[in-house]
Amino acid sequence: MVEPAVDLTHGHPHEDHAHHGPQGIMKYLWSTDHKVIAMQYMFTGMFMALIGGFMAYVFRMQLAFPGMNVPGFGMVSPGEYNALVTNHGTIMIFWVAMPVLLAAFGNYLIPLMVGADDMVFPKVNRLSYQIFFLSTVVILASLVVEGGGFAGAWTAYPPLSADETYNLTPLGSTLWLVGVGLEFVAFLLGGINFITTLMNSRAPGMRAFDVPIVVWMIVVASILFMLSVGPLLAGAIMLLFDQTIGTGFFNPATGGDPILWQHLFWFFGHPEVYVVLLPAMGVVIEIITTFARKKVFAYRTVIFTVVAIGVLSFFVWAHHQFIAGIDPRMANIFTITTLLISVPMAELCFVYIATLYRGSITLSTPMLWALAFVAEFLIGGVTGIFLGAAGADVYFHDTYFVLAHFHYTFFPIAIIGTFAAFTYWFPKMFGKMMDERLGKWHFWLTIIPFNMIFIPLFVLGMGGQHRRIYNYEHFPELAIPWFQDMRQLATYSLLIMLGAQFIFFYNCFKSWRSGARASRNPWKANSLEWTTESPPPHGNWHPDDMPVVYRGPYEYSVPDREDDYWPQNEPALKGGPGE
Amino acid sequence: MRPIATTRAATGIATGKLAVWWVLASEVVIFGGLLASYVMHRLGHPEWADAAIHTDVRIGAFNTFVLLSSSLTAVLAHQAAERGDGKKAARYLYWTIFGAVTFLGVKTFEWYTEITHGYTITSNTFWSFYYSAAGLHALHVIAGAVIMAIVARDAARNRQLHRVELIGIYWHFVDIVWIFLFPLLYIAK
Numbered sequence: 001m002v003e004p005a006v007d008l009t010h011g012h013p014h015e016d017h018a019h020h021g022p023q024g025i026m027k028y029l030w031s032t033d034h035k036v037i038a039m040q041y042m043f044t045g046m047f048m049a050l051i052g053g054f055m056a057y058v059f060r061m062q063l064a065f066p067g068m069n070v071p072g073f074g075m076v077s078p079g080e081y082n083a084l085v086t087n088h089g090t091i092m093i094f095w096v097a098m099p100v101l102l103a104a105f106g107n108y109l110i111p112l113m114v115g116a117d118d119m120v121f122p123k124v125n126r127l128s129y130q131i132f133f134l135s136t137v138v139i140l141a142s143l144v145v146e147g148g149g150f151a152g153a154w155t156a157y158p159p160l161s162a163d164e165t166y167n168l169t170p171l172g173s174t175l176w177l178v179g180v181g182l183e184f185v186a187f188l189l190g191g192i193n194f195i196t197t198l199m200n201s202r203a204p205g206m207r208a209f210d211v212p213i214v215v216w217m218i219v220v221a222s223i224l225f226m227l228s229v230g231p232l233l234a235g236a237i238m239l240l241f242d243q244t245i246g247t248g249f250f251n252p253a254t255g256g257d258p259i260l261w262q263h264l265f266w267f268f269g270h271p272e273v274y275v276v277l278l279p280a281m282g283v284v285i286e287i288i289t290t291f292a293r294k295k296v297f298a299y300r301t302v303i304f305t306v307v308a309i310g311v312l313s314f315f316v317w318a319h320h321q322f323i324a325g326i327d328p329r330m331a332n333i334f335t336i337t338t339l340l341i342s343v344p345m346a347e348l349c350f351v352y353i354a355t356l357y358r359g360s361i362t363l364s365t366p367m368l369w370a371l372a373f374v375a376e377f378l379i380g381g382v383t384g385i386f387l388g389a390a391g392a393d394v395y396f397h398d399t400y401f402v403l404a405h406f407h408y409t410f411f412p413i414a415i416i417g418t419f420a421a422f423t424y425w426f427p428k429m430f431g432k433m434m435d436e437r438l439g440k441w442h443f444w445l446t447i448i449p450f451n452m453i454f455i456p457l458f459v460l461g462m463g464g465q466h467r468r469i470y471n472y473e474h475f476p477e478l479a480i481p482w483f484q485d486m487r488q489l490a491t492y493s494l495l496i497m498l499g500a501q502f503i504f505f506y507n508c509f510k511s512w513r514s515g516a517r518a519s520r521n522p523w524k525a526n527s528l529e530w531t532t533e534s535p536p537p538h539g540n541w542h543p544d545d546m547p548v549v550y551r552g553p554y555e556y557s558v559p560d561r562e563d564d565y566w567p568q569n570e571p572a573l574k575g576g577p578g579e
Numbered sequence: 580m581r582p583i584a585t586t587r588a589a590t591g592i593a594t595g596k597l598a599v600w601w602v603l604a605s606e607v608v609i610f611g612g613l614l615a616s617y618v619m620h621r622l623g624h625p626e627w628a629d630a631a632i633h634t635d636v637r638i639g640a641f642n643t644f645v646l647l648s649s650s651l652t653a654v655l656a657h658q659a660a661e662r663g664d665g666k667k668a669a670r671y672l673y674w675t676i677f678g679a680v681t682f683l684g685v686k687t688f689e690w691y692t693e694i695t696h697g698y699t700i701t702s703n704t705f706w707s708f709y710y711s712a713a714g715l716h717a718l719h720v721i722a723g724a725v726i727m728a729i730v731a732r733d734a735a736r737n738r739q740l741h742r743v744e745l746i747g748i749y750w751h752f753v754d755i756v757w758i759f760l761f762p763l764l765y766i767a768k
Contacts, residue, residue, distance in 0.1 A: 116584035120594045192601045200594045201584035226605045231612025237711065238616070247700055247707040249616075255624055255704040260616055267612075539582070546583060 032122035037129050038108035045100035048091050055088040064491035066471040078470045082151035089154030094183050097414035101279040106194050106218040112529035113212050115203025115547040117539040119193045128189040135182035142175030150176035158250035158258045162242040174243050181236045184229050191222035205549035212527045212553045214282030221278040224310050228271035235264035266317035274313045280417025284370040287424050290525045291367040292359025293564050295554040297351050305344045312341040322393045331390040338388030365439035369420035372447050373412045380408030401461025404454045427518030431534040438507040445500035452493035456486040524565045527553040599745045603752050610756050617708045628768050630705040638689045639765035642682050649678025650754045653747040665737035672731035679724035719753045
């Protein structure tokens with residue numbers, strides 16, 4: 001492989017760049033720099049997280065204190081309640097988990113970690129964010145149009161989603177669908193960029209198994225997304241036609257089939273779980289290996305396991321439809337595949353624990369988040385076994401048990417994983433160290449209330465509490481006081497958890513303004529992003545000094561070396577270790 | 580000032596070509612989802628044959644011939660571009676665009692006839708699939724023709740000749756989708 005000749009007019013990018021091209025705010029709006037685009041995704045995602053969190057606050061207040069005048073919102077009508085839960089789900093998955101974990105960290109980390117100065121298609125990358133931004137505007141607009149936001153649950157099952165005489169939100173449901181469709185297009189464009197960047201613009205010397213696991217995971221996630229979202233895009237067009245021009249794809253009266261939507265949705269929906277899970281798992285293993293000062297246990301096994309998960313994830317979708325009237329023999333098959341996929345998942349968890357074993361562990365804030373991810377996700381995974389087995393699922397379906405299980409998987413992914421990544425790479429992104437004391441307060445005040453929210457909901461679900469109920473007082477047999485106490489406990493815990501996020505924002509602001517300067521490599525980690533300045537300049541490295549890779553990213557505590565880490569770009573000494 | 584990343588090729592395959600193949604992979608599943616839905620429905624609804632009888636196989640066959648011929652000129656354009664003959668490549672690409680325009684013209688006539696006979700997208704679910712699938716395909720034909728015009732304009736000045744191959748790959752895909760649509764929508768009665 002020959003490093004192409006460097007264009008001499010390229011010059012010194014971080015000195016010259018300020019003097020040409022758009023200036024000021026336009027520079028950020030029209031930048032093609034992958035780091036700027038990553039920040040755009042990150043801050044849009046965080047803004048949407050605040051909206052999604054506010055929605056959770058409103059409907060949990062209504063559940064705990066039915067008919068209450070919720071501070072900051074007012075009385076919650078049944079229609080509003082449904083719109084709130086629908087859009088909470090939609091926003092948290094498509095506008096928080098996806099843009100932050102996949103798009104923001106994918107954009108930020110892939111070029112830096114493979115030793116490139118940008119994505120292979122910088123303009124396509126910018127277009128991807130612009131379409132995503134448009135989709136954000138559309139989904140927010142859908143909340144305030146006449147008739148209110150879409151209220152047919154985030155899975156949008158027809159006929160409720162297809163017929164305005166049922167859902168009563170003609171504009172809201174169409175805008176919702178258009179917003180989600182645009183968002184998919186944005187991530188398809190981004191995904192092509194991620195995949196081709198990893199394939200083609202790796203630094204000289206970086207072989208497939210020298211790539212950090214998090215990059216592998218993000219790229220496998222992008223491939224999963226790309227291969228699973230197509231049928232749902234087709235389905236979205238069909239649903240859009242059903243809504244607007246009166247076709248009957250999902251209407252049995254005209255020869256259509258509502259179950260078809262469920263198949264198209266979950267054929268995407270289940271791989272989607274792994275689309276957001278894998279980047280989070282990648283982030284966590286990077287942090288664990290750095291703060292345990294130990295090589296990742298079985299690097300290649302991890303990669304093959306991830307590919308196995310990816311393949312299997314296409315064959316489990318119907319476990320969402322056990323009570324939708326599918327053939328019981330089909331239910332058996334999907335039970336088997338669902339239980340099978342827990343094997344590679346469990347394997348990954350064991351790999352993480354094996355990496356920790358006899359490591360030299362530092363409990364820094366990112367490490368706490370990473371360890372919490374493993375512990376909490378395990379609970380989510382184990383409760384998934386109950387739902388994956390058709391026999392148990394018939395009982396648990398559409399109860400709070402499902403909801404609690406879901407949040408024990410997605411909260412670790414989207415929130416814990418994001419905080420782990422954010423606190424770990426904050427020094428690189430902003431050039432300042434975060435405040436550890438505030439970080440730990442924030443950690444504990446998020447983790448403990450999180451469990452206090454969802455453990456009661458597991459109990460409610462096992463007690464047979466159906467979800468999607470606006471006011472339990474209307475159902476005397478569901479409204480026994482003990483259940484209501486559980487609901488209030490969950491709501492109080494949510495209030496504490498939401499309040500704790502102000503510590504995080506304060507910590508970000510304070511550290512950004514007056515934190516200690518971060519060195520190039522504050523955690524003494526190996527991968528390439530730590531070999532450049534914090535924050536990296538435009539182009540990441542000086543064009544004459546692009547990194548060359550000599551080894552894998554996990555050479556920690558190598559015997560006979562003075563340092564306990566060994567950067568990927570450090571040439572081996574003649575006759576020394578590694579030569 | 581091109582980023583260094585855009586000039587690398589660690590796999591030995593040009594980045595543009597890799598990306599086109601990934602675009603096609605995502606397109607395959609979009610059409611795959613739509614056609615799989617159609618086939619599953621069709622198997623469950625033998626009575627759709629009564630609707631399918633009203634599609635015109637002759638028009639469909641003529642359009643198939645037009646698209647296949649336009650793929651041939653796309654290949655010839657690639658061959659010319661490989662030899663570095665941008666002018667000739669552009670000429671072949673213009674022939675391909677001519678094929679696309681013919682295809683769309685015939686399609687317009689066909690749909691016009693069908694709609695005036697009362698077979699619209701809301702008539703029943705067969706016609707919904709018929710117009711949605713062929714319409715989505717037609718959008719790809721239009722997009723391909725527009726991009727091809729841009730590529731041809733550059734190629735005529737011997738610029739960006741590698742793009743002739745990329746648009747050719749895409750055009751073959753559009754062609755192959757039609758090869759699936761034609762028997763499924765027209766021939767199966």
